[in-house]
Amino acid sequence: MKTAIKMAWRNIWRNKRRTLITAASIFFALLFALIMRSMQIGTYGHMYTCIIESYTGYIQVQHKNFWDDRTLDNGFFMTPEIEKQILKIDNVKGIIPHLETGALASNKTQTKGVLLLGIDPVKEDKLSSISKKLVFIRFTKQAIVRIEKENIDPKIMKMIRNLEDESYANYASLKIALEIDDNELEKIIPIIEKNAAYPCEYLKKNEKGILVADNLAQYLRVNVGDTLVLIGQGYHGVSAADMFPVKGIVHFPNPLINNMAVFMDINECQYFSSAENLLTSAILDLKDNSDKTVAQTKDQINNLFANTDYIAKDWKEMNKTLIQAMEADSQGGIIMLGILYLIIAFGVFGTVLMMTSERKREFGVLISIGMQRSKLAIVLTFEMFFIGLLGIISSIIASIPIILYGYNNPLHFKGDMAKMYEEYGFDPVMKFAGFGEYYFWQSLVVAIIVLIAVCYPVRKIIRLKEIQALRA
Amino acid sequence: MKVLEIKNLHKIYNDSAVEVHAVNGIDLHFEEGEFAAIVGPSGSGKTTLLNMIGGLDKPTNGEVIINGTKIGTLGKSKIIDFRMRNIGFVFQSYNLIPVLTAKENVEFIMGLQKWTKEKRNARTKELLEAVGLGDRMNSRPSQLSGGQQQRVSVARALASKPSFVLADEPTANLDSKSTSQLLEIMKDLNKKENITFIFSTHDKRVIDKARRVITIEDGKVTSDEIK
Ligand SMILES: Nc1ncnc2c1ncn2[C@@H]1O[C@H](COP(=O)(O)OP(=O)(O)OP(=O)(O)O)[C@@H](O)[C@H]1O
Ligand SMILES: [Mg+2]
Numbered sequence: 001m002k003t004a005i006k007m008a009w010r011n012i013w014r015n016k017r018r019t020l021i022t023a024a025s026i027f028f029a030l031l032f033a034l035i036m037r038s039m040q041i042g043t044y045g046h047m048y049t050c051i052i053e054s055y056t057g058y059i060q061v062q063h064k065n066f067w068d069d070r071t072l073d074n075g076f077f078m079t080p081e082i083e084k085q086i087l088k089i090d091n092v093k094g095i096i097p098h099l100e101t102g103a104l105a106s107n108k109t110q111t112k113g114v115l116l117l118g119i120d121p122v123k124e125d126k127l128s129s130i131s132k133k134l135v136f137i138r139f140t141k142q143a144i145v146r147i148e149k150e151n152i153d154p155k156i157m158k159m160i161r162n163l164e165d166e167s168y169a170n171y172a173s174l175k176i177a178l179e180i181d182d183n184e185l186e187k188i189i190p191i192i193e194k195n196a197a198y199p200c201e202y203l204k205k206n207e208k209g210i211l212v213a214d215n216l217a218q219y220l221r222v223n224v225g226d227t228l229v230l231i232g233q234g235y236h237g238v239s240a241a242d243m244f245p246v247k248g249i250v251h252f253p254n255p256l257i258n259n260m261a262v263f264m265d266i267n268e269c270q271y272f273s274s275a276e277n278l279l280t281s282a283i284l285d286l287k288d289n290s291d292k293t294v295a296q297t298k299d300q301i302n303n304l305f306a307n308t309d310y311i312a313k314d315w316k317e318m319n320k321t322l323i324q325a326m327e328a329d330s331q332g333g334i335i336m337l338g339i340l341y342l343i344i345a346f347g348v349f350g351t352v353l354m355m356t357s358e359r360k361r362e363f364g365v366l367i368s369i370g371m372q373r374s375k376l377a378i379v380l381t382f383e384m385f386f387i388g389l390l391g392i393i394s395s396i397i398a399s400i401p402i403i404l405y406g407y408n409n410p411l412h413f414k415g416d417m418a419k420m421y422e423e424y425g426f427d428p429v430m431k432f433a434g435f436g437e438y439y440f441w442q443s444l445v446v447a448i449i450v451l452i453a454v455c456y457p458v459r460k461i462i463r464l465k466e467i468q469a470l471r472a
Numbered sequence: 473m474k475v476l477e478i479k480n481l482h483k484i485y486n487d488s489a490v491e492v493h494a495v496n497g498i499d500l501h502f503e504e505g506e507f508a509a510i511v512g513p514s515g516s517g518k519t520t521l522l523n524m525i526g527g528l529d530k531p532t533n534g535e536v537i538i539n540g541t542k543i544g545t546l547g548k549s550k551i552i553d554f555r556m557r558n559i560g561f562v563f564q565s566y567n568l569i570p571v572l573t574a575k576e577n578v579e580f581i582m583g584l585q586k587w588t589k590e591k592r593n594a595r596t597k598e599l600l601e602a603v604g605l606g607d608r609m610n611s612r613p614s615q616l617s618g619g620q621q622q623r624v625s626v627a628r629a630l631a632s633k634p635s636f637v638l639a640d641e642p643t644a645n646l647d648s649k650s651t652s653q654l655l656e657i658m659k660d661l662n663k664k665e666n667i668t669f670i671f672s673t674h675d676k677r678v679i680d681k682a683r684r685v686i687t688i689e690d691g692k693v694t695s696d697e698i699k
Contacts (some may be wrong), residue, residue: 007571010572048626361571365569369628370555371556466529470528470563
C-alpha cells in the first residue's frame, strides 16, 4: 500500500500542468459552490430570523381553528391556569400575547386595510425590539432644505437629496443608504439629528395610541401626532370603530409587515374589539431556539393540551410558504451546482482517460512483471483521489477568509437591486452562513465525482491484455 | 533440474485476412542455469514464443510447463502471481517504472512478495553493485542512459530469484559497447546465481556469447545447439 501511495503521488507530478489544471477546475468549482451555499444558507437563515423575530416567534399557542381561519372568533381566552401550565415547561421563559385582527385604517382621503396587532409593549419589545425600529430620522422636504444650508460634503448632500421621504430607525441603515464610512457618519450625525430628527414615542401600557409601519404611514400620509381612524369588526360581530393618535412610525425590514402593520397596546386592542382577555396567539419566549429543542417544546405543549382546543405551532408550520419559496430557490441553486459539477466531472474524466491511455505500455510492463490489475487500479484511484483532495483542500482553505469576511460583513444591496428585493418581499441583505455541514456535503459530492470518473479507466485496466498493452 | 518445458506449441493468428502460423509446433526444454539465445529472422516467431512462455499470451495449442505447473490452467490473476514468483522479465525498452528510483525499481517485486526491508535492501544493493550501478541507486530511469536502464532491468528481473529470466531483444536499442557490457553482466549473474536466461536476439555478437543457440524459422525450430 505504501508503494501504491508513493507511486500515485509521484505519478500525478509527471504532468504537473495537467494535474494543476484539473485540481484548479475542482478548486474553482468547489470554491464557487461553497460561497454560493454559504450565501444561500445565510440569507435564508436571516430571512427566517427576520420573520420569526418580528412576527411569528418560534412557537405560538393558538386556538386550533385560528390558523386556517384567522378571525377574532377563533381566538382564545388566556386564563391564569393555562399560563401557569405553559410556564411550567422548562424551555419557556415567558408568554408574549398577541391579538391580531384586520381593520380599515383611514386618514382623510387615504384608506387601507391593515393588520392590527395588539401587543404587550414591554414583553413584545423583548421579542422583537420594536422600540428599536422606531423611526428617528426622516428626510422630509423641509429637512432636506434645512440640511442644504449646513455646510456638508457635496457628495453626501447629493445622496441625501435622493433620500427624500425615506425614514431610518438606526444609524447602520442610514450609513448604508448614504454609502459612507463610520468617520463620515460620525461627522454628519449632529447635523442630521438637528435637522431631520423625527419625534417618535413608544407605546405605553393601557395608553390609547398606535404605532404605524413606515410604508403604511407614508401611504396613509400620517405622521406622529396625527390621528388615524380604525374601523373593524369586534368579537362575535360587534362593530368596532375609534380614532387613535399616532405615537410613532416603525420601520420593518420585512416589507410585508412594513406595508400593513399597526400596533396597539393589547388591552386597548381588546377593548376596541370588545373582547377582554382575548388572544389570537400566545408567542412563547424560549430559552433555547435550536430546531431540536423547539420541536421538543412544541410536543410538550401539545401533549399538555391534548383533548383541548389549544394547539402549539412552530415557526416552520407558520411560515410554510416562505420555507417553500426558500427551498425552491435553493433547488435552483442546486441545479446550477449540478451543471457546474457535471463540467468538472468531464474535466476529471478527460484527465483520467489521458493518464491511462498514455501509460498503457507501462501498465503492460507492471502486469507482466507481476503486479495485479487490482493494485494498478488502486494506484490510479489514489492518483485521482490526490488530485481531488488537492482541489478540495485548497478550495476549503481559500474559502475560509471569504466566508469569514462575508459572515462578518453582510452585503447590503443598494439602489435597484435593493428595490427589487423589497418588491419581492425580501430584506435586501445577503448574509453568509458560517462553516457548517454544507462544507462536508459539497466536498463529498466532489470526491464522489472524482471517484466515479475513475470507474471507467479502472474497468479498462481490469480488462487490459498484457500483450496489447506491451505493444502500445 | 528442468525449469521449463514446452510441448507442441502452436500459435495461429487469424484476426487478419490471412491466417498466420506464427509458432508452428515447438518442443523445447530448459535446465537450471542455462544461458540460451533464440535467434531467427524477423517475423520468425521469437516474440510470439517468448510471450507464450511468459504467460503473456495464450497458445492456440500445446503446453508450457514451468516447474511442473501447466501455466495454461492458471486463472487470470493466478497467472500474474505465478509470473511474479517464477519469471523475471526484461523488455526491449521502457522497462522501468519511471516514477521509481533504480533502487525502488529493483525492490519492486520483492515488495510485492513481501520481503522484509533488510532483506530487500541487502539484495538490491548486491544486485545494483553487480550491474555496476551501486552509485546510482537513487537515480530515476530518466536520469540513466539506455544501457544503464537495461542493467537495472536485469537486476530487477533477478531480484526475487525467479526460475528463469525472459528477455526479448534486450540489446536491440543499445550501442555495441552497452550491448557487450549488458551481456557480460547477464552472463556473470547467470553463473553466480545459477538462474536460467532465455533471450531472443538478432545480434551476431550476442549470439556468440550464448552457450545454447536455438534457431527458429517460420515458427519452427531449425537448429538447437549447445556450445
Ligand atoms: N497480434 C498479431 N496479429 C497477427 N499477426 C501477428 C501478431 N503478432 C505477430 N504476428 C505475426 O506473427 C509472426 C511472428 O511475429 P513475431 O513478432 O513473433 O516475430 P519475431 O520473430 O519476434 O520478429 P522480430 O525479430 O521482427 O521481432 C509474424 O508474421 C507477425 O506478422
Ligand atoms: Mg520480436
